[in-house]
Amino acid sequence: MAAGRNDIRTYRGFGTVTYLCLFILYAPLIVVAVYSFNASRSITIWEGVSLAWYRDVFTGPESAKFKQAAINSFSIAAIAATLSTMIALSAATALVRGGRFGLRTLSFGLISLPLMVPEIVTAVATLIFFSAIGFTRGYLTILAAHIAFCIPFAYMPISARMQGIEESYEQAAMDLYATRGQAFRRVLLPMMMPGIVSGFLLAFIISLDDFIITNFVKGAGVETLPTAIFGAVKQGIRPNIMAISTMLLAVSILMVTISYFVSKSDDAR
Amino acid sequence: MQDNATYAVDIRSAVKRFGSFTALDRVSLSIRDNEFFTLLGPSGCGKTTLLRLIAGFEDVTEGEILLFGEEIETLPPHQRPVNTVFQNYALFPKMTVEENVMFGVEMRGARRSEARRRAGEMLELVRLERFAGRRPAQLSGGQQQRVALARALAPQPKVLLLDEPLSALDLKLRKAMQMELKSIQRETGITFIFVTHDQEEALTMSDRIAVMSEGRVQQMGEAREIYERPHNMFVADFIGDTNLLDVTVDRIEDGRAICHIGGGHVLTCDAVDGIGAGAQVHMSIRPERLVLSDEALGAESLAGTVVDNVFIGTDIQSMIQLENGPRFAVRTSNSDRGARRIFAPGAQAFVNAEPGAARLLID
C-alpha cells in the first residue's frame, strides 16, 4: 500500500517511539548474549571473544547444579506440554464440536480465565492447595502445577484451529461410512496438526520459562533452570548466568521458529 | 403404480424446524429406484436441509423417511447406504486425490489393495487418473468437483445425493458435466437426488423434478409436465419464461373456461377443478407457444402493436401490446425464420395461441 497522507509513519514522533520501544525490549537481550562470549570475569568490561563461560556452565563448579536443573526443566516442560496439549485437545473437541450445551460459554470462560488471573495469585492458591491436601512439595508438585497452568495456553491455538475447520469435513467422512472416532482420527486430527503443534510448543516454552509458580510449589533442593538462575543471581551475577540465559533464549527462538514454519507450511494445503 | 418397498427414498410429511423457523413443511416425496430425481428451487427453500435429513446429519421434527422401505430414523450417517457430493465438495485436504476416493471403500471394510483398484476405476470414470497423486488444493474447481463425485460413487451407494455440484463451473464445463453425470447415472443405475436452483439444468437432466419454495413442494412431475402444465403461479414463473395474465373467468362450457384477459379480449383454455365462473385468477402462456400473424387466424386472434424485438441467441422475442389490454412476449425460433415473419416495431400484428398453450393457475 502506498504511504498516504494518513500513513501512521508520517505522524510526528512515531519513529522515535518505535525505536525507543525496540531498544528497551531488545538491548538487554543483546547485551546478555554478547557478554556471554566475553573472556573477562567482569560483566561490564569487554576483553575479547571466548567460549569460557559456556565451558564453565558444563564443567565449572556449578555445573552439577545447573545440569540437574536443566534435566528437571526440560522433563517437566516435555511432560507438562504433552499432557496439557492432550487435555486441551479433548476440551476443544467437546467445546467446539460438542454442539450446544448449557454450560458451554461458562466452560470456555473457565478454561481461559487463568490467562487473566495474576500469576502470583495462582501461585499462592496452588501452594495453599498442595499444603491443604498434604502433598509433599518437590518434582511432582511442580509438574502438576505446570500441567494445570499450561492448559489454557495449549487450548488457545488448538481451539482457534478447530473453529476454522468446517464441520462438513467430518460429515463427509461419516457420510463415507467412518464412525465418529474414525472421522476424528483420519480427517480432523491431520487438519488440526498445526494447531496442536503450536499449542504444544507454546505450553513447552511457558513451562520452561515459568518462575513465579514454580518458585512457590517447588520443594527445597528441587530446582528448575529459572529458579536455579535466580538463586545464583542472588549471590552476584557471574557471566556463566549470561551463557545459560543465552542458551535458554536460543531454545525459545528455535521453538517459535518451528511453530512459525509449521503454521506457514500449512497455508499451502 | 409401484408398491412402497421399491421406492428408493420415501419421504412422508417430513417437517423440519430450526427453533421457531420451519425449514421444511410437510414434504412428501416418493423417489423411485434408478431414478434421476431433481430438487429445484430458489436459494433458501430447504433443498440442502432435505438432503441432510436423508443423509442423516439432521433429524426430522415430524414425519418419517424410508430408505428402500425401511425406517432410517435411528441409523447414524455412517450406516446409511447413501453418499453425498457436498455443496462445497469437502474433499479431505491432507489426503491425495486417490486417498480421498479410497476412503469410503476402506471404511466399508475393503482391503487397501481393493480400495486402490476401485479408486483407480472411479478416477478413470471421471477422467482424473493423471491426478491421483495430487492434493485437492492443487486441482481446479471443476476437477475437485469430479473428485468429489468419484469419492461418493466409489463405495457403490444405493442413493447418491448431489448438492448443487455444478454451480461453481463455467457454462461449457457445466454442460459437459451435465451430460457426464447423466450417463454415469444411467451406467451405474444408482438413484440420483440432484439439487439445483437452475431450472434449465433441472429440465435437461431429470427423470422427475420436485419444485420447491419456502420449505414446500410446489409441484412434482416429469420435466415436460412441469414445464407445460405448471400448477401454480410459483412454478409457472420459476420454470422458464412465461406470460402471466390477470384474467376473470366468464363461464365454463364443455370443460373449457372462457376468460376475459382485459381490454375486451377473450381467451379460452381448459377448465381446472376449483376455478369456476367469476373467479379472478392467473393464466400462463409460454412465449414460444404464441405465433404472430398479419391477419386474424381464428376467433381468438388478439390484435396488437409490436413494441420491440429482442435477439436472444436462438430466438427472437417480440413484445406485443394489445389495445387496452395486456402485453405479450412472443418467441420465434431463428430456425423458423423462413416460415415465420418478424414484424418491425410499430407494425400491427395478431397474437395466436397454440391449442393447449394457455393454462389457468390455481393460485
Ligand SMILES: Nc1ncnc2c1ncn2[C@@H]1O[C@H](COP(=O)(O)OP(=O)(O)OP(=O)(O)O)[C@@H](O)[C@H]1O
Ligand atoms: N442449522 C440451521 N439453523 C437454523 N436455520 C437453518 C439451519 N440450516 C438451514 N436453515 C435455514 O433453513 C432454510 C433452508 O436452508 P437450506 O440450506 O436447506 O437452503 P437451500 O435450499 O439449500 O439454499 P441454497 O440454494 O442457498 O443452498 C434457510 O432459510 C436457512 O436459513
Ligand SMILES: [Mg+2]
Ligand atoms: Mg443448499
